[in-house]
Amino acid sequence: MxxxxxxxxxxxxxxxxxxxxxxxxxxxxxxxxxxxxxxxxxxxxxxxxxxxxxxxxxxxxxxxxxxxxxxxxxxxxxxxxxxxxxxxxxxxxxxxxxVFEIDEVIVSTPFNKLQSENVMKVDRLSARAIQKVGAPTLAEGITIIPGVSQVSTGVSIGKPVIRGLSGNRVLVYTQGVRLENQQFGGEHGLGINGAGIEGVEVIKGPASLLYGSDALGGVLYIQPERFAAEGQTKVAVQQQFFTNTQGSNTSLGLKSSLENWQFLARGTYAIHSDYKIPTGQLVTNTRFKEKDLKLGVGFHQKNFTSEVRYNYNDSDLGLTEGFGEQSRETHLENPYQNIQNHILSMHNHIFFGDSKLDLDLGYIVNNRKEFEEHEEHGHGGGAAPDPDHDEHEEGEAALNMKLKTFNFNAKYHLPKFGAVEMIVGVQGMHQNNKNFGEEILIPNAKVNDIGVFTTANYTFDENTALQAGLRFDNRNITTERHEIKHEAEVHVFEALDKSFNSFTASLGFKTVLFDMFTTRINIAKGFRAPNLAELASNGVHHGTNRFEEGNANLKNEQNYQFDLALEYGSEHFEVFANAFYNNINDYIFLSPTGEVEDGAPVYTYLQEDANLFGGEIGFHLHPHPLDWLHLESSFETVIGKRASKLYLPLIPANVFKNTLRGEFQVNNWLKNSFASFGVQSFMDQNRVSGFETGTPGYTIANLSIGSDIYIGKYKFTGSINVRNLFDKKYINHLSRLKSDNILNPGRNIVFNLQFGI
CATH class of the missing domain: 2.60.40.1120 (Carboxypeptidase-like, regulatory domain)
Known part of the structure; x- marks a missing residue:
C-alpha cells in the first residue's frame, strides 16, 4: 500500500x-x-x-x-x-x-447529481440538521428521516434500521470507504462520532450494484467535514450538555487551506453517566465514554487531487444487567465493551480531459473487547496469546477480537457520449479476523471480496433520465479450526472454506410527469453473503446474553425490490409518497432452539424466504404570507413476513411524525433563529416474531430553540433541545432492553453551543 x-x-x-x-x-x-x-x-x-x-x-x-x-x-x-x-x-x-430545503448534490450515487436530477431517491441530513435534534449519538440523530429507525441499547448503543432491515444488511460508508467493525453485532454502535461530519445520506433499498455485499437493505453514507475555504484558517469549538445522563460532549476543530494543500484536525471527548427513566430510577451501567480524533490532508495539482483522512475512535460502553446501585458514577462496571476503530482512507481523482479515474483506498483496524466477571480458567486450547497482546489477569478481556480490513474502489468515468454517461469499476476487500481472548465467539478467519460493475445514465432532457447497471461479485471465507473448553463443554469451530457468487442489476427511471410532479421508479436486485457470525459462531455472546450457534450451510441472501417515489413541489407546498416491495430469498435469522448451554439460551441461524413492504408519505407546508412558518408531517410503515406467514423480528412500529417550526431573521446580530415543536406517535406493534412480545403505542414530544448570534466578526450558534418533553413512560419496540421491561430515557434537556474563530 x-x-x-x-x-x-x-x-x-x-x-x-x-x-x-x-x-x-x-x-x-x-x-x-x-x-x-x-x-x-x-x-x-x-x-x-x-x-x-x-x-x-x-x-x-x-x-x-x-x-x-x-x-x-x-x-x-x-x-x-x-x-x-x-x-x-x-x-x-x-x-x-x-423557501424549502437546499437541493443537495448526492455523493453516494455514481454520477453525483443534484437530488432533483437523481434517478434514485436519496435522503440527506446536514450536520446542522442532526445537531438540531439534540441526540446523544449519530444513529439516533438520523431517525428523523422517514423510514429510518434504530435498534438501541440505552442511549449509547444504536444500529440503523432502514425499512425493517439492519445489521449486516445496512452498509455504512465513511470517508469514502466501507466501514468494517464487526458490524454484525447489534450490541455496539456505529463507532462514528457525529462531530466532524458534513452530513449523512441514506439510500433506502438495494445498493449492491454500487457497493457489493451487505448493501442489500440500504446504505448509510457519512460525509466527512469539508476543508476550509482557500486561504482561510478556522478554529471551531462545540460543547454539549445532557441533563438526563449528566453527560458532556466537547469538540475542538482546526482547519486551514493554502493554494494546493488543505489540513484539518478535530478532537472530541464524550462522557455520560447512567440514563434516567421517567420513574426517576437510573439504569445501572448504561454509562459510556468516547474519544474521537479526525485528521485530514488534501492536495491538488494539475489533473490530480488527493485527500487522506484518519479517524480514531475509542468507546467504552456499559452493558446493563438491570437496576442496581443508583449512582452518577462514570467508571464502567463489568460487563462492558471497549471498541477501538482506526480508519485510514485515501480518496483520489485523476483527470484525463473528458474522462477521469476515482480511486478510494481504505485500511481499517477494529479491536473489540468485552469484559465480564473474571473466571478462573485459562485458554483451554483456544487462541494462543499474541506477543503484541498485553495480559491483564483480572482486567483481561474475555472476548477480544481484532479485525483488519483493506479495501479499494476504482471507478473510471468514460468520456460522455452524447447524452450517455458511463462508469466501469472494480471493488475489493481483504479482511483478517483474529482472537486474543479466553473466549471465542467467531473463529480466526480471512475474507476476500472482488466485484466488477458497470452503470450508465441516459438523460433524455432536463426532466427525464434512465439509469441501469450490472455487477458480478465473489466472496471467499476461510476459517481456522478451534476447540474451546468452557466449564464442562467443548465448543468446536470446524474449519470452513466457502465461496459465494452473485450477479446484481438495477434499473431506474425518473421523469417529471406534470409541472412540478416528479416520478421515480427503481427496480434493483441485491445480495448479501453470510457473515462470520452466521456461519461459524459457537459460544456465549455476553453482550446479547445468548449462546449463538452458526450454520455452515447458509446460502446467499438475494432480494428484488421495487420502489416508487412520487413528489410534488410548488412554492409553498411539497408532498411525497414512497412505496416499496422487497422480496428476499433465503433470509437469515436467529431462532431459539429451546436448549440451554453454558447457562445461556441457545440461538441458531436459519433461512427462509421473506417479504417486506410498506412506505412513507408526508408533506411540508409553508403558508403564504406566513413566510416564517413550516409544518412538516410524515407517516411510515413496514410489514415483514417469512414465507411461513410468521412475522420477521425487529420490525419498527408504524409512526406518525409532526413538526411545527418557525424560522426567523431577527436582526444583523441574530440570524437563522428557529423554534420547533415535534410530536411522534408510535402505534401498537403486535406484528411480532415468535420470540418477541408486542409493544403498546405511545406519543412523545420534543421542543427545540436556537439561533446564530453574531458578535463583531465572530459567530456563535446556540440551541436548547428538550427531548421527551412530558417525561413519557415508554419502551420502543426496537429497544434491546425491552425484554427486561426497562423504559427508554425520560426527559433530557440538551444545551448546545458552537463558535468559530
Whole structure:
C-alpha cells in the first residue's frame, strides 16, 4: 500500500501547477449581491465563499470537466459542470429564492447529481440538521428521516434500521470507504462520532450494484467535514450538555487551506453517566465514554487531487444487567465493551480531459473487547496469546477480537457520449479476523471480496433520465479450526472454506410527469453473503446474553425490490409518497432452539424466504404570507413476513411524525433563529416474531430553540433541545432492553453551543 500511495502522490507532483480559475459575481434575481454563498467543487474537496460585493474566485482548478456547486440558505442550489483547460472562466450566477430545503448534490450515487436530477431517491441530513435534534449519538440523530429507525441499547448503543432491515444488511460508508467493525453485532454502535461530519445520506433499498455485499437493505453514507475555504484558517469549538445522563460532549476543530494543500484536525471527548427513566430510577451501567480524533490532508495539482483522512475512535460502553446501585458514577462496571476503530482512507481523482479515474483506498483496524466477571480458567486450547497482546489477569478481556480490513474502489468515468454517461469499476476487500481472548465467539478467519460493475445514465432532457447497471461479485471465507473448553463443554469451530457468487442489476427511471410532479421508479436486485457470525459462531455472546450457534450451510441472501417515489413541489407546498416491495430469498435469522448451554439460551441461524413492504408519505407546508412558518408531517410503515406467514423480528412500529417550526431573521446580530415543536406517535406493534412480545403505542414530544448570534466578526450558534418533553413512560419496540421491561430515557434537556474563530 505504501508503494501505491507513493505512486499516486508522484503523479501529482510530476505535474505543473494548474492555471485554471473560476471567478464571477453572484446576485439574486433583483441583482442584489449575495454575501457568503458557498462555491464548492466536491471532486476537488475545495471551495470558497462570495464576499460582500458578491464576487468570488476559485483558483488552481485541475484540467478536465469539474462540477461546481453554488449553495446558499434560502436559495436554490446551482450545479454546473465546466471544462477547464489552463485558462480562466468567468461565470456570473443569479440565484432564485426557495423557501424549502437546499437541493443537495448526492455523493453516494455514481454520477453525483443534484437530488432533483437523481434517478434514485436519496435522503440527506446536514450536520446542522442532526445537531438540531439534540441526540446523544449519530444513529439516533438520523431517525428523523422517514423510514429510518434504530435498534438501541440505552442511549449509547444504536444500529440503523432502514425499512425493517439492519445489521449486516445496512452498509455504512465513511470517508469514502466501507466501514468494517464487526458490524454484525447489534450490541455496539456505529463507532462514528457525529462531530466532524458534513452530513449523512441514506439510500433506502438495494445498493449492491454500487457497493457489493451487505448493501442489500440500504446504505448509510457519512460525509466527512469539508476543508476550509482557500486561504482561510478556522478554529471551531462545540460543547454539549445532557441533563438526563449528566453527560458532556466537547469538540475542538482546526482547519486551514493554502493554494494546493488543505489540513484539518478535530478532537472530541464524550462522557455520560447512567440514563434516567421517567420513574426517576437510573439504569445501572448504561454509562459510556468516547474519544474521537479526525485528521485530514488534501492536495491538488494539475489533473490530480488527493485527500487522506484518519479517524480514531475509542468507546467504552456499559452493558446493563438491570437496576442496581443508583449512582452518577462514570467508571464502567463489568460487563462492558471497549471498541477501538482506526480508519485510514485515501480518496483520489485523476483527470484525463473528458474522462477521469476515482480511486478510494481504505485500511481499517477494529479491536473489540468485552469484559465480564473474571473466571478462573485459562485458554483451554483456544487462541494462543499474541506477543503484541498485553495480559491483564483480572482486567483481561474475555472476548477480544481484532479485525483488519483493506479495501479499494476504482471507478473510471468514460468520456460522455452524447447524452450517455458511463462508469466501469472494480471493488475489493481483504479482511483478517483474529482472537486474543479466553473466549471465542467467531473463529480466526480471512475474507476476500472482488466485484466488477458497470452503470450508465441516459438523460433524455432536463426532466427525464434512465439509469441501469450490472455487477458480478465473489466472496471467499476461510476459517481456522478451534476447540474451546468452557466449564464442562467443548465448543468446536470446524474449519470452513466457502465461496459465494452473485450477479446484481438495477434499473431506474425518473421523469417529471406534470409541472412540478416528479416520478421515480427503481427496480434493483441485491445480495448479501453470510457473515462470520452466521456461519461459524459457537459460544456465549455476553453482550446479547445468548449462546449463538452458526450454520455452515447458509446460502446467499438475494432480494428484488421495487420502489416508487412520487413528489410534488410548488412554492409553498411539497408532498411525497414512497412505496416499496422487497422480496428476499433465503433470509437469515436467529431462532431459539429451546436448549440451554453454558447457562445461556441457545440461538441458531436459519433461512427462509421473506417479504417486506410498506412506505412513507408526508408533506411540508409553508403558508403564504406566513413566510416564517413550516409544518412538516410524515407517516411510515413496514410489514415483514417469512414465507411461513410468521412475522420477521425487529420490525419498527408504524409512526406518525409532526413538526411545527418557525424560522426567523431577527436582526444583523441574530440570524437563522428557529423554534420547533415535534410530536411522534408510535402505534401498537403486535406484528411480532415468535420470540418477541408486542409493544403498546405511545406519543412523545420534543421542543427545540436556537439561533446564530453574531458578535463583531465572530459567530456563535446556540440551541436548547428538550427531548421527551412530558417525561413519557415508554419502551420502543426496537429497544434491546425491552425484554427486561426497562423504559427508554425520560426527559433530557440538551444545551448546545458552537463558535468559530
Amino acid at each position: 505504501k508503494k501505491l500511495l507513493f505512486v499516486l502522490f508522484f503523479i501529482g507532483f510530476a505535474q505543473t501547477y494548474a492555471q485554471s480559475t473560476l471567478s464571477g459575481t453572484i446576485t439574486d434575481t433583483d441583482n442584489q449581491a449575495l454575501y457568503g454563498v458557498e462555491i464548492y467543487a466536491p471532486q476537488l474537496h475545495k471551495g470558497t465563499t462570495s464576499n460582500e460585493a458578491g464576487t468570488y474566485e476559485l483558483k488552481n482548478i485541475p484540467n478536465g470537466k469539474i462540477t461546481i456547486n453554488f449553495t446558499y440558505i434560502g436559495y436554490k442550489t446551482i450545479s454546473k459542470t465546466f471544462n477547464f483547460s489552463n485558462g480562466n472562466i468567468q461565470f456570473d450566477a443569479k440565484m432564485d429564492a426557495s
